[in-house]
Amino acid sequence: MKRAGFYLLLLLVCTYCAGPLIWQFITSLKPDSELTRIPPLLTDSPTVIHYISIFKGHPFLRIILNSAIVAASTTLFSLMIGSLCAFGLAKLKIRYKSLILGFILSVSMFPPIATVSPLFIIIRALGLRDTWWALIITYTTFSLPLSVWILTNFFKEIPDEIYLSSRIDGCTSFQSFYRIILPLSAPAFLTTAILVFIFSWNEFLFALTFTSTTASRTIPVAVALFPGLHEIPWGDIAAASIIVTIPLVILVFVFQRRITEGLTSGAVKG
Amino acid sequence: MKREGGNRFVVPALALLSVITLYPILYVIYLSTHRKLLIFHISRFIGFENYQFLLRDDRFWNALKNTLYFTGVSVSLELLLGLCFAILLNRTFRGKGLARAVILIPWAIPTVVSARMWEWMYNTDFGILNYVLGVKINWLGSPFWALNAAILMDVWKTTPFVAILLIAGLQIIPGEVYRAARVDGAGNWQIFRKIMLPLLKPAILIVLLFRTLDAFRVFDAIYVLTGGGPANTTETLSVYAYKVLFQTLQFGYGSTLSVVVFLCVGVMSIVYVNLLSRDKKA
Numbered sequence: 017m018k019r020a021g022f023y024l025l026l027l028l029v030c031t032y033c034a035g036p037l038i039w040q041f042i043t044s045l046k047p048d049s050e051l052t053r054i055p056p057l058l059t060d061s062p063t064v065i066h067y068i069s070i071f072k073g074h075p076f077l078r079i080i081l082n083s084a085i086v087a088a089s090t091t092l093f094s095l096m097i098g099s100l101c102a103f104g105l106a107k108l109k110i111r112y113k114s115l116i117l118g119f120i121l122s123v124s125m126f127p128p129i130a131t132v133s134p135l136f137i138i139i140r141a142l143g144l145r146d147t148w149w150a151l152i153i154t155y156t157t158f159s160l161p162l163s164v165w166i167l168t169n170f171f172k173e174i175p176d177e178i179y180l181s182s183r184i185d186g187c188t189s190f191q192s193f194y195r196i197i198l199p200l201s202a203p204a205f206l207t208t209a210i211l212v213f214i215f216s217w218n219e220f221l222f223a224l225t226f227t228s229t230t231a232s233r234t235i236p237v238a239v240a241l242f243p244g245l246h247e248i249p250w251g252d253i254a255a256a257s258i259i260v261t262i263p264l265v266i267l268v269f270v271f272q273r274r275i276t277e278g279l280t281s282g283a284v285k286g
Numbered sequence: 287m288k289r290e291g292g293n294r295f296v297v298p299a300l301a302l303l304s305v306i307t308l309y310p311i312l313y314v315i316y317l318s319t320h321r322k323l324l325i326f327h328i329s330r331f332i333g334f335e336n337y338q339f340l341l342r343d344d345r346f347w348n349a350l351k352n353t354l355y356f357t358g359v360s361v362s363l364e365l366l367l368g369l370c371f372a373i374l375l376n377r378t379f380r381g382k383g384l385a386r387a388v389i390l391i392p393w394a395i396p397t398v399v400s401a402r403m404w405e406w407m408y409n410t411d412f413g414i415l416n417y418v419l420g421v422k423i424n425w426l427g428s429p430f431w432a433l434n435a436a437i438l439m440d441v442w443k444t445t446p447f448v449a450i451l452l453i454a455g456l457q458i459i460p461g462e463v464y465r466a467a468r469v470d471g472a473g474n475w476q477i478f479r480k481i482m483l484p485l486l487k488p489a490i491l492i493v494l495l496f497r498t499l500d501a502f503r504v505f506d507a508i509y510v511l512t513g514g515g516p517a518n519t520t521e522t523l524s525v526y527a528y529k530v531l532f533q534t535l536q537f538g539y540g541s542t543l544s545v546v547v548f549l550c551v552g553v554m555s556i557v558y559v560n561l562l563s564r565d566k567k568a
Contacts, residue, residue: 036407056412056417128503130314153306280451
């Protein structure tokens with residue numbers, strides 16, 4: 017009896033969490049005539065017309081490409097720059113170490129709205145407006161606190177002896193970083209990559225400000241500004257939502273454990 | 287063996303952070319003391335005039351009030367609901383991984399997409415919410431409901447994050463502690479009040495730190511869901527600052543508003559970090 021109650025509660029929680037997405041999926045399959053029908057329940061004649069229309073009447077493919085390139089590049093750069101920094105902080109001699117780490121972490125508290133206006137002026141002056149680079153550079157920077165934090169914590173747990181013995185064997189510190197430390201840290205890299213990718217894929221404020229055409233516009237901006245001539249095209253929006261959410265749902269289901277670890281790695285250890 | 291210096295390893299990260307975050311913060315403070323209109327190439331030093339104007343600006347006080355209300359209510363609800371989720375999920379059962387993945391879904395969905403999902407559910411005539419509740423509330427169009435509707439969405443979106451962090455906090459409490467309490471005759475409520483909550487306090491403080499700062503900076507959810515309307519009843523500080531910056535292109539005053547957000551967030555993080563370190567020492 018107690019068991020049944022537990023599973024009932026669990027079902028309730030899962031419905032609450034997944035319900036809106038499922039509802040959006042149902043909406044995406046409804047023909048326009050059924051969207052304004054009461055009661056708004058299941059559909060009698062599911063259709064993929066909205067999925068076709070977002071790719072035909074709208075440069076959606078290009079927008080997905082923009083998002084994919086920006087998120088993938090950001091992930092790559094953030095891991096490269098972040099892991100070097102983390103390695104330095106975890107294993108090498110650096111003056112003002114805790115001050116440096118403190119500065120990096122404090123950046124994660126900077127409100128994006130406080131930096132968006134000067135960054136806009138800088139990016140415009142550099143001629144980077146409406147390019148992938150504007151977003152890649154910004155996202156890489158704002159994801160550094162996360163990368164550095166997760167990777168530093170991980171590198172610290174690799175015993176110093178492993179690092180030092182490779183140095184005695186004649187590796188330079190950089191060689192021992194990429195020959196010894198890097199292969200040992202694959203799980204931490206994966207965790208960081210997933211979180212940074214999701215952050216870049218979802219970011220809105222900078223994307224809204226720095227992009228102006230489909231040349232660089234990313235998914236969140238496109239979904240927010242979805243064009244409607246007279247009425248809001250709910251079916252198309254629903255279809256678009258489902259398509260851009262699928263990669264994220266897959267990530268969550270495949271890497272649930274990694275994501276959980278990443279989110280809590282800083283929080284619990286303090 | 288002497289350790290090699292590692293300065294060159296941290297230089298790229300520090301350089302990027304300085305140029306893309308630190309320099310802009312200094313620049314935005316500089317801009318906030320100017321009257322700067324981007325399109326007319328006007329830029330003139332005016333000292334603290336923008337700040338004096340801010341104190342008399344009713345729309346600023348309204349945005350501050352909305353931001354505080356949004357932050358206070360949504361963070362409290364998220365903490366409460368997240369705690370329930372965490373207690374429910376902090377045990378071993380079949381399909382635990384699956385359940386945790388499902389719970390992460392709202393966290394992973396872009397805020398913009400969830401705002402549009404909820405916008406459709408909130409639809410007065412055809413939305414599922416009014417149908418299920420059997421009412422006809424104009425959720426996003428009424429000054430009373432709109433901000434609360436935004437909060438409801440934010441709670442859905444961020445409770446998973448809270449729950450995940452609290453589960454991690456619960457897991458470091460050893461099972462013997464509960465068993466010992468049971469042996470001593472403690473009931474469920476007493477175990478929750480006297481054991482779980484105190485031991486969970488560090489995790490709760492961390493959650494509050496992250497969530498308060500995030501909620502105070504809220505932009506995406508409001509901007510997409512209501513755009514700050516109706517009649518500015520959902521306009522938060524970030525949304526107001528954004529409109530001043532990029533719709534009316536007043537870079538000076540907009541920067542002043544940005545600086546205020548930055549200062550508020552700064553003060554709040556200092557308070558939390560102090561609470562946390564005091565908690566650690568105790």
